[in-house]
Amino acid sequence: MTTWTTAQVAALSPDAASLKAGEKLSQPHQWQTLGQADGVLWGEIKGSGKNPYQTAIALAEPAFKCSCPSRKFPCKHGLGLALVFAAHPDKLTGNEPPVWLQEWLEKRGQRAQKQADKAAAKDEPVDEATLQKRAAAQQKRNAAREDKVNAGITELQRWLSDLIRQGLANSDDNQWQRMAARMVDAQAPGLARSLQNAASLRYQGGAWQEKLLAELARLHLLLEAWQRRDKLPADVQADVLAHIGFNLSKDDVLALDGITDHWQVVGQRQEDDGQMRTQRTWLYGVESQRYALLLDFAVQNQPMALYPGLGGNLEGKAIYYPAAIPLRALPPSPSPSPTRDEGSKAAAFMPLAANFAAYGTALGKCPWLGYFPFAIANAIPVRHDQQWLLVDAEQHAVPLRISDEQGWILLAESGGHPLHVFGEWDGNALQVCGTFQTNEAA
Incomplete structure (x- = not known):
């Protein structure tokens, strides 16, 4: 059964104001009807008009639908319904989709069929002369x-x-x-x-x-x-x-070999430059002991791709973009996976010295490295001369790219005990992307 967390819902929000408005609609009693069936959620809630707003979510994509006039996507009603599902899934008791929901699903099915037909048309055999003409035109453009x-x-x-x-x-x-x-x-x-x-x-x-x-x-x-x-x-x-600035197409990447593994989500963060939102999700292969970075982009009110939260897992084959130090990859696609070794999860976290050694080796192969994954074991946040540092058990330290407020929150999260910290090192400072409790902290 598909489940969502409040953190995942927050990642789907187009902005902080929409999320705050959605939180005000996150109690089941505020909804006139609530239901779920076959991976689809729906609900009706009173709005400013005569008729209640009709809201639905298809969990797989995810895709949102609401009859309210908002231009944000998802709107506050969609976020409210998602938050109800995250916190009170047992309250979505209806199992007979209403007529308006069936109509929406039928339209989505028709659009999906048209897209499939268009894709099939592209795959139809083309004569040799046409192929040669296309290749020549592509070569000329290149x-x-x-x-x-x-x-x-x-x-x-x-x-x-x-x-x-x-x-x-x-x-x-x-x-x-x-x-x-x-x-x-x-x-x-x-x-x-x-x-x-x-x-x-x-x-x-x-x-x-x-x-x-x-x-x-x-x-x-x-x-x-x-x-x-x-x-x-x-x-x-x-x-x-x-x-x-030469981008490799997704189809070209899909043609490459991949790595089948159990992938644990060890880091997540979002950036917003006012025009585009970027989501960075870091995975760690339990068997391969390799990192994979999933990059997703959304403009304006488009929803962001949804993955399990920190500590969650994805199963399947991840295909890396070609690079001297392969990090960026396409999201794992379902495929037969090896037997999981539960004890190997903690292998990603190691002392700072080992992280810097790995970074030095990678930098020697690719001097244009941007962000590099650091998984630091048993570290404590420390504030020194108005600069936040992360200090490991060997008393090695690394500066953090973090606001003062975020630093105090991180310290409170640790409770004075060591944490396993995952972050992105850019050569100057560490951006924290995820924290995990250690046995000592527990």
Whole structure:
């Protein structure tokens, strides 16, 4: 039976205001009807109009439906119904879907069938001449894009040389913005993001010059690698292309081999830049002892992908994107799994020194590493000189990228006892993504 947690419902909310409004509708007695059957929830609740609002959730996708006029998706009624399901699943006692729900399900079925027919049409055999024509057109598009990228990189290298010669402090925001826009025009969006990240380091803290220079050095190395990419190993070529901004299609990734395992959710966090929400979910393979990062994106009011909460499990085959240090993967698809070894779950957590050793090895293979998984065993949060640190049993420490309020919450969660902490290390600080109680803390 499918179950949800309140944390999973919160991840589906389009914004904090919608979640707060949904929490006010999370008590079963507020709903006139509640029911569930065959993976679908429904309920009716009084609104501002004459008729009650009709709300439904298809758990598999998940997909939401509500008759209220809200443009948010899911709306507060959908979130309220989901919270009822998370906290009081036994209250959804109705098992006979109402007419309005059946109509919605039928329309969804019709749309799904149309999409399946369209996909089947794409898979129909095509004559050799058409295939050759498509391949030639694709090759022409690829060549045209490479020409644009080459021209943009030549210009960027010249700009970086001038920047270093004139001094980092002599550049202004307009220069950085113009060059980032130039990389977008050159069809190299990855380089545009790198420039934006580098520009954000300017004048931040007393050591901003060193951090900015290191970031520009990595960018310079990437540009040199692009020009020598044909001589690089295939996995390093994949890293270079990805950081330049060449995206691999999902179909191309699906054609690769994967790893079948029992995957434990060890970390989750979301980012919101005002235009797009990004969800980062980290998995740990119990048998393979490998990490997998699931990246999901949602714009405006689109719902986010739903996975089990921290400590939950996914079964099946995860397929990694090509890279020198493969981390990003497609969500595990169901497949026969090996026998689970319950004792191997704790193998992910280790002292800080071992985490840094793993990071050093990975950095040697891919100098453009962004976030790297750290699983730190038996650590305690400590506040020192207005900076939060995580200190392990060997008295090694790592700085945390955390607000003061979040630091106190983390300390309260530990209760003064060690925690197993999972986070993302970016070379400067650790972003906490999940915590687990140890036997000592329990």
